[in-house]
Amino acid sequence: MELRQLRYFVAVVECGSLSRAASMVHIVQPALSQQMGQLEQELGVQLLHRSVRGVTPTPAGHALYRHAQQMLKMADQTQDAVRNSVGEIGGPVKLGLPSSLALVLVGPLVGALEMRFPGISLEVYESPSSYLPAHLINQQVDLSVLVDDLTLPGIHAEPLLEESLYFAQPRHAPVLEGADFTLASIARVPLMLTTHATTLRHLVDRAFTEAGVLPIVKAQASSIQTLLLMVAKGGAGTIVPRSALALHVAADLLRANIIEPRIIRRATLAYSRLGYLSPAAGCVRDVLREIADQVIGAEKWFIDAIPDTQP
Incomplete structure (x- = not known):
C-alpha cells in the first residue's frame, strides 16, 4: 500500500465519482480504476460500490477512508516537522473559532504571527459554537476555541478566558x-x-x-x-x-x-490528543494564549482572566 494510492482513494470517496476524482488527482480514469482494483486486491476486501450513479464506500471502505485521512495528514505533518527542524517554522494551521471571539482575537493574532512566524499560514474557520467540537474531532481543524465547559474524550483543553x-x-x-x-x-x-x-x-x-x-x-x-x-x-x-x-x-x-x-461563558483552547500537533500549530496555540491575556489585560472588553494552569 502506497501513500499515492491512499490519496487516490480519498479523492474517489470525496468526489463520489471516478471521473471527477481522476481529474482532481491529474491521472486518466482507467489508471485510477486500476489503482483502486489493486488496493482492493491487496487488502482482500471490496472498498467501493460502483454503479451508474457513481461510487460509494463499503463499510470496509469507510474504515479505510478514516484511517487514510489520518495517515495522509501525518505524512504531510512529517514533511513540515523535518523542514521546520532545519529552518523557519511554517506551514498551514487551521483554527476554529466562535464568531464573537473571532472579532477580538483574530486581528491581533494575525499581526503577531506575521511578525514572529511569517512562515505560518493561518486558516480561520468561523462557525457556530456547537459545531466546533465536531470539526476538531474529525480533524478538520488543528486547534479550536471551544466554549461553555465542553468535555470531550480524546480532546485536550486548556483554560483560555471567561466572560x-x-x-x-x-x-x-x-x-x-x-x-x-x-x-x-x-x-x-x-x-x-x-x-x-x-x-x-x-x-x-x-x-x-x-x-x-x-x-x-x-x-x-x-x-x-x-x-x-x-x-x-x-x-x-x-x-x-x-x-x-x-x-x-x-x-x-x-x-x-x-x-x-x-x-x-468559559472558553478553552483545545486540540486532539489523537492527532499530531505540528510545530506551527504549537506556535499558534502559544501566541493565541498570549493574545487572550493581552486583550484581557488591556480591558478591551470586560472579562475576567482565568489563572494559567499550565505546568
Whole structure:
C-alpha cells in the first residue's frame, strides 16, 4: 500500500465519482480504476460500490477512508516537522473559532504571527459554537476555541478566558424599570437570541430555566454578528457575551448592561490528543494564549482572566 494510492482513494470517496476524482488527482480514469482494483486486491476486501450513479464506500471502505485521512495528514505533518527542524517554522494551521471571539482575537493574532512566524499560514474557520467540537474531532481543524465547559474524550483543553453575558438593546429603547438587569426583568422584554445551534443559546436557556422565568423570543439568528444588526435596527433586546460588542459595527447603536447575577461563558483552547500537533500549530496555540491575556489585560472588553494552569 502506497501513500499515492491512499490519496487516490480519498479523492474517489470525496468526489463520489471516478471521473471527477481522476481529474482532481491529474491521472486518466482507467489508471485510477486500476489503482483502486489493486488496493482492493491487496487488502482482500471490496472498498467501493460502483454503479451508474457513481461510487460509494463499503463499510470496509469507510474504515479505510478514516484511517487514510489520518495517515495522509501525518505524512504531510512529517514533511513540515523535518523542514521546520532545519529552518523557519511554517506551514498551514487551521483554527476554529466562535464568531464573537473571532472579532477580538483574530486581528491581533494575525499581526503577531506575521511578525514572529511569517512562515505560518493561518486558516480561520468561523462557525457556530456547537459545531466546533465536531470539526476538531474529525480533524478538520488543528486547534479550536471551544466554549461553555465542553468535555470531550480524546480532546485536550486548556483554560483560555471567561466572560460575562450582557443584556443589549438599542439606545432609543426604554431602559428597564429601575435599571434592574436581572433575568426576571429581561424576560419581560421581547428578545432576539441566537439559535439552538449555538452553545450560547444553551447557556441562556439554562439560565432562564434556573431563574424560573420564560423569555419572550421574537426572532433568532445563527450568527451573533447578524443578531446584533437585527437588534440595532429594531426595538428588541438580546443577550450576548461582552466580546461580541467589542468591535462590532452595531455596538455604537446599542446600550449594554451586565446581567446580575452574572452568567459566565468559559472558553478553552483545545486540540486532539489523537492527532499530531505540528510545530506551527504549537506556535499558534502559544501566541493565541498570549493574545487572550493581552486583550484581557488591556480591558478591551470586560472579562475576567482565568489563572494559567499550565505546568
